[in-house]
Amino acid sequence: MIEITNLVKKYHSKEKLVTAVDNVSLTVAKGEIFGIVGYSGAGKSSLLRCINLLERPSSGSVKVNGQELTGVPERELRKARVKMGMIFQHFNLISSKTIGENIGFALKAAHYPKKKRKARVNELLQMVGLSDKKDAYPSQLSGGQKQRVGIARSLANEPSVLLCDEATSALDPSTTKSILALLKKINRELGITVILITHEMEVVKEICDRMAIMQDGKIVEQGSVYDIFADPKNELTREFTSSILQFDIPDQALEKVEGTLVKVQFKGTTAGEGVISDMLKQYAVQGNFLHGKIEYIQEIPLGIFVLELKGDPVEIKRAIEYIEERTKQVEVLKGVA
Numbered sequence: 001m002i003e004i005t006n007l008v009k010k011y012h013s014k015e016k017l018v019t020a021v022d023n024v025s026l027t028v029a030k031g032e033i034f035g036i037v038g039y040s041g042a043g044k045s046s047l048l049r050c051i052n053l054l055e056r057p058s059s060g061s062v063k064v065n066g067q068e069l070t071g072v073p074e075r076e077l078r079k080a081r082v083k084m085g086m087i088f089q090h091f092n093l094i095s096s097k098t099i100g101e102n103i104g105f106a107l108k109a110a111h112y113p114k115k116k117r118k119a120r121v122n123e124l125l126q127m128v129g130l131s132d133k134k135d136a137y138p139s140q141l142s143g144g145q146k147q148r149v150g151i152a153r154s155l156a157n158e159p160s161v162l163l164c165d166e167a168t169s170a171l172d173p174s175t176t177k178s179i180l181a182l183l184k185k186i187n188r189e190l191g192i193t194v195i196l197i198t199h200e201m202e203v204v205k206e207i208c209d210r211m212a213i214m215q216d217g218k219i220v221e222q223g224s225v226y227d228i229f230a231d232p233k234n235e236l237t238r239e240f241t242s243s244i245l246q247f248d249i250p251d252q253a254l255e256k257v258e259g260t261l262v263k264v265q266f267k268g269t270t271a272g273e274g275v276i277s278d279m280l281k282q283y284a285v286q287g288n289f290l291h292g293k294i295e296y297i298q299e300i301p302l303g304i305f306v307l308e309l310k311g312d313p314v315e316i317k318r319a320i321e322y323i324e325e326r327t328k329q330v331e332v333l334k335g336v337a
Helices: 044-051 074-082 099-109 114-127 143-154 173-190 201-207 225-230 235-245 251-255 268-272 275-282 313-327
Strands: 002-012 017-028 033-037 059-064 084-087 161-165 193-198 210-215 218-224 260-267 285-297 300-311 330-334
Touching: 002 044, 017 044, 017 210, 017 218, 033 044, 033 173, 033 201, 044 059, 044 161, 044 193, 074 084, 084 143, 099 114, 099 143, 114 143, 143 173, 161 173, 173 193, 173 201, 193 201, 201 225, 201 235, 210 225, 210 235, 218 225, 218 235, 225 235, 225 285, 225 300, 235 285, 260 268, 260 275, 260 313, 268 300, 275 285, 275 313, 285 313, 300 313, 313 330
Parallel strands: 033 193, 033 210, 084 161, 161 193
Antiparallel strands: 002 017, 002 059, 210 218, 260 300, 260 330, 285 300
């Protein structure tokens, strides 16, 4: 669906040449939701804007629906852009026009048949849950409602790709959840491919199928969202995922630990198995849970638990080996290794 190969984007400033996107290659499959994560200045927005060539790449290839875009004439490029909707962080609505007129303006700009515009506007407003706001003005809407208008406008020309530039970062957590649910619904019902850039891992965890982590213009890690959360390879990726999965054990609890402290990660079907209870039945050790949580990523459980094991050191070692065999994810934090 989208194939980016060796993409480079450089900006010239008075003082130096800045490489915003540095030899990036990635593929986004038709119908998937792909997240691009990174801190401010990582190159996320530049990469996104290179996909629809709002920014011309310095070098490299961008293919959308099999069409190489970097070399096509401007007229063909405008035609291709019609099928790539874009959602912005700050909504970009025309304050002097009603909600219906804002959406209608997008249709007019893309030469949508005049006789069909009114029906299309009504259809889009219903899709985003704003049928009763057609004659309202942007100033009368909440931030979440404004973003829903932005989404409706981006869908006006029946795009095959939706590019989301920090679409939820200006919204509160509750509103963010509702917007993400709407994007997921649009993706599933209309089959639209979604590329979403964000600095919030919670957003990626909520709706993305695959993801890439960017730093200094480069992709440092990419893969399925579940695999990256379950086993991050890069230091920056571990930093991002820790905001969702990790937790600090209170010092008071650690001071009271007399046995061996173990952190266990349960992935997929293992999370539903009685690994710890089975271990306690087989080995002469006592177990005390100190902390834990389970997250559902792509509807698959991922659990992390910290427990204290007491007993004979040999039995504790055998118990840990048993857990390791069942889970493949055990870390001894304190005590017998």
